Amino acid sequence: MKVHCRAFKGLFIALVAAMLSIANLHAQSISGTVVDADNKEPLIGANIAVKDANRGSVSDTEGNFSIEVRAGEKLIISYIGYATQELVVGTEKELMIQLKQENLLxxxxxxxxxxxxxxxxxxxxxxxxxxxxxxxxxxxxxxxxxxxxxxxxxxxxxxxxxxxxxxxxxxxxxxxxxxxxxxxxxxxxxxxxxxxxxxxxxxxxxxxxxxxxxxxxxxxxxxxxxxxxxxxxxxxxxxxxxxxxxxxxxSGKNTKGIGVSINSTVSFENVLRLPEYQNIYGQGLNGVFEFKDGNGGGAADGVDESWGPAMEGQLIRQFESPTSNGFRGGDVGNLFTSIGPVNLDAQLAARGEITATPFIARPDNVRDFFETGVTQTHNVAISGSNDKSDFRLSYTWLDQTGVVPNTDLQRNS
The missing domain is CATH 2.170.130.10 (TonB-dependent receptor, plug domain)
Incomplete structure (x- = not known):
């Protein structure tokens, strides 16, 4: 029994050795040097690995390395702060690998x-x-x-x-x-x-x-x-x-030659959401309203809440009603002495008598007040540099109109 076990063990060892010999039949040892692509200084501790295999090496103090590899396999060379490089192994016995520094900004x-x-x-x-x-x-x-x-x-x-x-x-x-x-x-x-x-x-x-x-x-x-x-x-x-x-x-730093860039944008904006208003009762208080000067001179015309009469088309003097002198009822002028002199009787006489108009709801008056805002921005920039200096010139034109009428902004920079 012991004789058979010994024979089987010897056969197993021989078989493993044969398999390893076949696996490494085409492997070859190649050497090389890893250096900086700019100053040609050797890179110490660069990693050299065979892709999809558990074989690798590390460069020494002179940047030299040696590794077992088969023809057609890929080597991956990496180093901290440098771009990783891949190359396919051919028939070369000596390799000179130059790694480029990565941008670490x-x-x-x-x-x-x-x-x-x-x-x-x-x-x-x-x-x-x-x-x-x-x-x-x-x-x-x-x-x-x-x-x-x-x-x-x-x-x-x-x-x-x-x-x-x-x-x-x-x-x-x-x-x-x-x-x-x-x-x-x-x-x-x-x-x-x-x-x-x-x-x-x-x-x-x-x-x-x-x-x-x-x-x-x-x-x-x-x-x-x-x-x-x-x-x-x-x-x-x-x-x-x-x-x-x-x-x-x-700035124009690191620009090769003369560079020109053009950037244009156009955007639109609208009011996203508006409150929901009731359209049954109008301005006033306790079901009463009639406009005179907007300062309490009429029937609850100084009240801005909607506790007035129901809007059923009845004739009532209002802010937007026409006057005998061609104005609106609300064109009274200044009512605040902190702004300027006030002569209410003369101002009302100049405005004229208000003609009553139908008291009706206008459900879209707030929505119709707003407009579509448009913003245009156009930029042109020229930059350049050499080994001694650099420059950059930029011009931007901004034109913006808001959602509220008569609001706009123009800026040159």
Whole structure:
């Protein structure tokens, strides 16, 4: 029995050895050197592996390696910071492999005063948004374009129409003064104010003149970096205690020859949703209404709620009714002494007597008031560089009309 076991064991070993010999029948040992494609310096520790096989090697201090491989197999050569390369093994016994460096700019961020550092070496929170994301689904105010792209960043747009301002806060409010909660904006190293006037909550705001950062042209932005927290913005002093938003504009650097880019966008906007109004009762109070001057001189004509009579076509003097002097009933003129002098009797005499008209519902009057807003943006940029200098020239024409009649914005930048 023992003799048979020994014979079987010897036969099994011989069979395995034969199989290994057949598997490696066509394998050959090749050697090579891995170097940097630019300076030809050897790369230490480059990985050389046979694709779909468990064989590999590592380059030594001189960049040299040796590996067993069959003709027709693929070698995969990789090194940190360099582009991975694949090649098919032929009859060569010596290989010279040149790896090209990859662009690592995505791991670099611009911090305070324009200093570039690796993100992993920073001790505070930094988030960057590429400029290519700023001109998609374009906003006329670039601040609004940051909405939803940066964690902890809150954008509150003013609903005053086109050219309106937008307020920014990072990680919540810190002051009851809304202008004291915004981060510092820095454009190519130059601090700008993003404050807006008339919106402090203690007075009426007749006109929204926009905010400073909203004047930055999205077509000229290369990247936006948000520095969160006081430690991130320490180099900018107390103005940056709410954080810093760094805007870096495009340049002609790394442009081969002369480059020309053209970017045009057209967008349309409409009012998304309107309230549902009742169309049974009209303006007034306790079922009574008749217009005289809109200031209480008539029957409940100073009331803007709809508690008046039912709109059944009866003849009532109204705001839109014609007058004997060719005006409307509502063309009374100024009624506020804070604006200017008021002589109500003379103003009513100049307007004329109101002719009563049918008191009927106009269910589409609010919807018909609004228009389709159109925004056009056209940009042309020329850039170039050489080994000593670079340049970039850009021109953008913005033309925007709002959904409210007689509102428009034109800007050249």
């Amino acid at each position: 995505q791991e670099i961020t611009v911090t305070a005063l324009g200093i570039s550092r690796e993100k992993k070496s920073l001790g505070y929170s930094v988030q960057e948004v590429s400029g290519s994301n700023m001109d998609k689904a374009r906003e006329t105010n670039i601040v609004n374009a940051l909405s939803g792209k940066v964690a902890g960043l809150t954008i509150v747009g003013n609903p005053s129409g086109i050219g309106s301002s937008a307020r920014v806060t990072i990680r919540g409010e810190r002051s009851l003064n809304i202008n004291s909660n915004q981060p510092l904006f820095v454009v190519d190293g130059v601090p700008i104010s993003n404050e807006f006037r008339g919106s402090s909550g203690n007075s009426y705001q007749d006109v929204d003149y926009g905010n400073g950062a909203g004047l930055v042209n999205p077509d000229d932005v290369a990247s936006i970096t948000v520095l969160k927290g006081a430690s991130a913005a320490a180099l900018y002093g107390s103005r940056a205690n709410n954080g810093v938003i760094l805007i870096t504009t495009k």
